[in-house]
Every structure is written in structure tokens, then in C-alpha cells.
Amino acid sequence: MLPDSPDGTTEPAPESFDGFGEFDEFAEKKDAEIFDPLSGYNRAMTTFNDKAYLWVLEPTASGYAMVIPVVARRSVNRFFRNLGYPVRVVNNVLQLKGRPAAEETFRFLINTTAGIAGLFDPAQKWFGLEAHPEDFGQTLGRYGVGGGFPIVLPFLGPSNLRDAIGLIPDGYLYPIDYLDNTYVAVGITVYERINFISLRLGEYEELKKDALDLYIFLRDAYEQNRKKEIRE
Amino acid sequence: MRHLVSVLILSLFLGCLFLAPPAFAQSAGDAPAQAQMDPKPLLKSKIDAVLDILKTDMPDAEKRREIEKLIDPVLNYGLMGKLALGPENWPKLSEQQRQVFIERFVDRLKASYFDKISMYQGNSEARITYKDSRTEGNKVHVPVVVAAADSTVNMVYKFFQSDSGWQVYDVEINGVSIVQSYRSQFNQVLARGSVDDLINELKKPVEPKKTQ
Numbered sequence: 001m002l003p004d005s006p007d008g009t010t011e012p013a014p015e016s017f018d019g020f021g022e023f024d025e026f027a028e029k030k031d032a033e034i035f036d037p038l039s040g041y042n043r044a045m046t047t048f049n050d051k052a053y054l055w056v057l058e059p060t061a062s063g064y065a066m067v068i069p070v071v072a073r074r075s076v077n078r079f080f081r082n083l084g085y086p087v088r089v090v091n092n093v094l095q096l097k098g099r100p101a102a103e104e105t106f107r108f109l110i111n112t113t114a115g116i117a118g119l120f121d122p123a124q125k126w127f128g129l130e131a132h133p134e135d136f137g138q139t140l141g142r143y144g145v146g147g148g149f150p151i152v153l154p155f156l157g158p159s160n161l162r163d164a165i166g167l168i169p170d171g172y173l174y175p176i177d178y179l180d181n182t183y184v185a186v187g188i189t190v191y192e193r194i195n196f197i198s199l200r201l202g203e204y205e206e207l208k209k210d211a212l213d214l215y216i217f218l219r220d221a222y223e224q225n226r227k228k229e230i231r232e
Numbered sequence: 233m234r235h236l237v238s239v240l241i242l243s244l245f246l247g248c249l250f251l252a253p254p255a256f257a258q259s260a261g262d263a264p265a266q267a268q269m270d271p272k273p274l275l276k277s278k279i280d281a282v283l284d285i286l287k288t289d290m291p292d293a294e295k296r297r298e299i300e301k302l303i304d305p306v307l308n309y310g311l312m313g314k315l316a317l318g319p320e321n322w323p324k325l326s327e328q329q330r331q332v333f334i335e336r337f338v339d340r341l342k343a344s345y346f347d348k349i350s351m352y353q354g355n356s357e358a359r360i361t362y363k364d365s366r367t368e369g370n371k372v373h374v375p376v377v378v379a380a381a382d383s384t385v386n387m388v389y390k391f392f393q394s395d396s397g398w399q400v401y402d403v404e405i406n407g408v409s410i411v412q413s414y415r416s417q418f419n420q421v422l423a424r425g426s427v428d429d430l431i432n433e434l435k436k437p438v439e440p441k442k443t444q
Binding site: 227 | 392
């Protein structure tokens with residue numbers, strides 16, 4: 001199927017690319033203008049992350065998924081999400097989002113008690129209270145701090161200067177980071193990750209099929225997604 | 233930080249359309265598109281119809297044909313390809329290159345789209361909510377929320393008024409626009425190589441590719 005003049009409804013522009021003016025929402029700055037001083041490192045790290053995910057993390061998660069039923073894995077995932085409450089509430093407050101902050105608090109109170117330490121989500125089920133994820137990178141973005149330049153983090157994937165820095169204060173709000181034994185803390189973090197991946201097996205491969213250039217694809221998707229999160 | 237994973241997961245694009253909710257049981261009436269001021273009923277009728285097809289026992293190839301018949305009139309793949317190339321790059325292509333480009337771009341979109349269907353047709357827990365349409369100039373954007381057990385996906389279907397009624401020219405998944413994503417990548421390829429390189433890239437089978 002060929003595009004038989006899809007823009008026939010509008011008056012043709014003088015140039016040969018008639019109709020583009022109507023869709024100027026995509027007129028963003030070109031890649032050439034994106035400041036990406038670390039692009040060499042970023043590409044290498046993207047390849048590393050890709051292999052780490054496909055060869056280590058996902059196979060591990062898929063073995064784990066064979067042993068642990070999905071219901072249990074969902075509960076584990078909810079448990080860790082519940083622990084993310086301090087990060088979310090503080091960043092909601094910093095962005096003066098009163099109602100979301102209050103809802104997060106009710107969610108935490110209900111799910112920690114009636115939801116048995118967060119294993120279940122009665123706050124959503126019974127009261128329709130949804131989570132309102134916010135992090136420090138978003139808080140900075142909210143107050144006009146730009147992303148800086150792209151940085152691909154080991155294992156974590158695409159990020160940028162602002163959001164990578166934002167991980168530090170958020171880390172201080174995450175209970176797991178307060179465990180005395182570093183090995184235990186790292187072990188728990190890896191487990192959380194494996195559990196999370198086990199609920200999304202195959203999705204990364206599926207997504208990757210749409211990439212002509214994986215680094216650019218992920219970098220761009222990350223920025224678009226963050227822009228939306230910050231806007232909301 | 234779960235953003236990599238959230239972006240990845242959440243960006244599972246058109247496929248999310250096919251998370252089959254149990255609630256919809258009604259059939260595939262084609263809303264009279266032209267007359268509608270709001271493409272939302274059209275979108276809903278199409279999604280419902282696609283979900284119905286997925287629930288049948290037809291062989292996959294047949295499902296695919298039926299679904300194509302439903303969505304081809306409302307998805308303007310050609311315009312998506314043109315927009316993905318952008319006003320700066322589009323004039324660089326000869327008439328013949330444009331044809332080949334669009335052809336391959338459409339093949340690629342469709343291949344990716346149907347791969348995702350087959351992956352998602354098993355999911356029957358998702359709830360689909362249609363939000364109020366937003367008018368953006370002469371275009372209308374319809375936000376759709378797909379809530380599944382493990383993640384919620386916010387989609388936006390972007391419609392414009394074509395000669396044959398409302399048509400989709402872009403789909404956004406959690407803020408990630410398909411057209412924008414392809415445009416960034418096309419710019420990258422064209423910054424380093426020629427139009428023919430780009431067309432060759434598109435010809436490659438849709439499969440994992442290295443970053444460099």
C-alpha cells in the first residue's frame with residue numbers, strides 16, 4: 001500500500017514535501033544537535049547492557065520464573081514497590097503535588113498493614129488508589145533543570161546527567177540501601193531486579209526489533225518518556 | 233532506577249492494543265467515520281473488533297488478514313513513514329526511492345505489529361480505558377490507558393482528518409512516539425550514510441541488531 005497523497009485534505013505547500021507543516025509537532029531538534037559527549041562510552045555500555053540482559057539477567061529470570069509461580073512473583077514485586085514509598089512521597093511533596101502525596105501515604109498505610117507488608121495491593125483494589133511514581137530526576141526537571149547529556153548506566157540502561165545525579169538522593173530514601181551488610185544489600189537489589197524481569201520475559205527482545213540503531217533508539221525513547229513523566 | 237526497564241516495557245507499542253480485556257464481547261460495527269467529530273468511537277470499535285478476532289480459533293495467518301482488513305483503512309502507514317523521515321530528509325529521496333522506502337517502512341511496521349499481537353493475545357487481564365479526546369489544531373489525540381497486572385501503559389492515538397475520514401498518523405506509548413523514534417534513528421543513519429544505506433537498513437529482517 002502506497003501513500004496516495006495522504007495529505008490531500010490540506011492545501012499543498014509549495015515544496016515537494018507538502019503537508020509537513022500540519023504535523024510540525026515532530027519538528028524537534030535533530031540528532032546532530034544533541035549534545036552527546038559520551039556517545040562512544042554510551043554505545044559500548046549499551047552493548048554491554050544488552051548482552052548482560054540477554055545472556056545473564058533474562059536467562060536467570062526465566063529459570064527463576066519456572067520455579068516460582070507468577071502470583072508469588074507479583075507479590076514480591078509489590079513488596080519492593082511498597083518500599084519505594086519514601087522516594088515517591090518526598091518527590092511528590094517537593095513538587096508540591098499534595099493529593100498524589102496523600103494518596104501515596106494512604107497506599108503505604110493500607111498496603112503495609114492490610115496488604116501484609118506490601119505483598120498485596122488492597123489500596124488499589126478496594127479504594128482505587130493508584131501509585132504516583134516520582135523521583136528526584138523528575139523533581140529537578142519539574143523546576144526547569146534540563147537533562148544535560150545522555151549517560152548509559154551499567155545494568156540500569158539509558159539515563160542522563162540530571163537523572164543519574166538524582167539517583168543519589170533517591171538512594172538515601174530507599175530502605176534497602178540502609179542495610180549494614182553491603183553484600184546483602186546488593187544481593188537483594190539483584191534479586192529485586194531478577195524478579196522484576198521475570199514478569200517481563202521476552203518484552204525487551206520484542207521492543208528491540210523496532211530499533212535500527214539500538215543506542216539511538218533507547219536514548220530517544222528514554223528522553224521522550226522522561227519528558228512525559230516530568231510534564232505530568 | 234527502573235527507567236530502562238520501564239521505558240522498554242512500557243514502550244511495547246501497538247501490541248498493547250491487543251491486550252484482550254474480558255469485558256468486551258460486542259462486535260465490530262464500523263462507526264460512520266466521516267460524520268464523527270470525535271474519532272474515539274471509531275478507535276474503540278476498531279480495537280474491540282481486533283480483540284474479537286484474536287479470541288477466535290482462526291489460524292494466525294487468517295487472523296492477520298482479517299485484522300489488516302480492519303485497520304488498514306484507519307492507519308495511514310504511508311504518512312507515518314513520510315513523517316518519520318521528516319521535512320528535511322523527505323526531499324532528498326527520488327520518487328522511486330520514496331516508493332521503496334515507504335514500502336519497506338510499512339512492511340517493517342506491520343511485521344513488528346503482528347509479532348506483538350502474537351505475544352499479547354494471551355493476556356486477558358488488561359483493562360482498557362478510553363480517555364477524553366484532545367483537539368490539537370486540526371488533529372485529535374485519543375488517550376487510551378491499558379492496565380495489565382504488571383504494568384499500566386498510557387497510549388495516545390493521534391488522528392487527522394483525511395479524505396477518507398479519521399486516520400491515525402502516529403501512536404504514542406508512555407510518551408514515546410513511533411514517528412519520533414523512527415525520525416531520530418533515520419536522522420542518525422542519514423547523518424552517516426546515504427539514502428540507499430537507509431533503505432538497505434530497512435530491508436534487513438526485523439531482528440535484534442548491534443549498536444555499532
